[in-house]
Amino acid sequence: MSITKHTISVLVNNQPGVLQRVSGLFGRRGFNIESITIAESEESGLSRMVIVTSGDDKTLEQVQKQLYKIIDVIKVIDLSSNPMVARELALIKISSEPSVRHEIIGIVETFRAGVVDIGPSSLIVQVVGDSDKIDAMTELLRPYGIREISRTGVTAMIRGSVK
Structure with a gap:
């Protein structure tokens, strides 16, 4: 499996501790976060995180599944799999x-x-x-x-x- 750069969009409830839970998940899976931005989204009460990380596709798939287990995560999209x-x-x-x-x-x-x-x-x-x-x-x-x-x-x- 090849290691590639991934840009992931994570739509989350705008709640205290969400950033810590998401970044902690990456650390536990052995992913380094190369870049992370977070701000309010177009929907009231929701924020969008854009995370850049590197890893193989299988591990990224597992991280995406784990992100959905975090109660405040609404939607996860691998932006890098699309023209962006x-x-x-x-x-x-x-x-x-x-x-x-x-x-x-x-x-x-x-x-x-x-x-x-x-x-x-x-x-x-x-x-x-x-x-x-x-x-x-x-x-x-x-x-x-x-x-x-x-x-x-x-x-x-x-x-x-x-x-």
């Missing part, structure tokens, strides 16, 4: 003396990102896109001196038809 849109946001603080800012801004513009703060010796850049785009931009900015990175984690949904 996935995005992440990152803020990157870069050391930036005025003499090299034009080089950094050139990289930022190439990735259709933006400078959201300029300080005396640093810039904060905001980039939105898939994880590979953010990783690529980070690598190009690394030689300038990355001071800090904050990433939201992936959020995703199935393209096209309503599910």
Whole structure:
């Protein structure tokens, strides 16, 4: 069995402790959560978790079955088995003396990102896109001196038809 990356959407009741129960289930099954986002959904009282993890298909199937045993879990969808849109946001603080800012801004513009703060010796850049785009931009900015990175984690949904 091959290990693949999975993006899972979990619709849950918006209740205290749900995040802990869901993340605990992944830990007990030996799955590492690479990314997790959670916020209110389109339905009042429900939240949507988007979880990115890696594993073989058989283990993922077992995790999905176990998730349904958690009383506050309403629906589980393996988004990665469908065409999907996935995005992440990152803020990157870069050391930036005025003499090299034009080089950094050139990289930022190439990735259709933006400078959201300029300080005396640093810039904060905001980039939105898939994880590979953010990783690529980070690598190009690394030689300038990355001071800090904050990433939201992936959020995703199935393209096209309503599910």
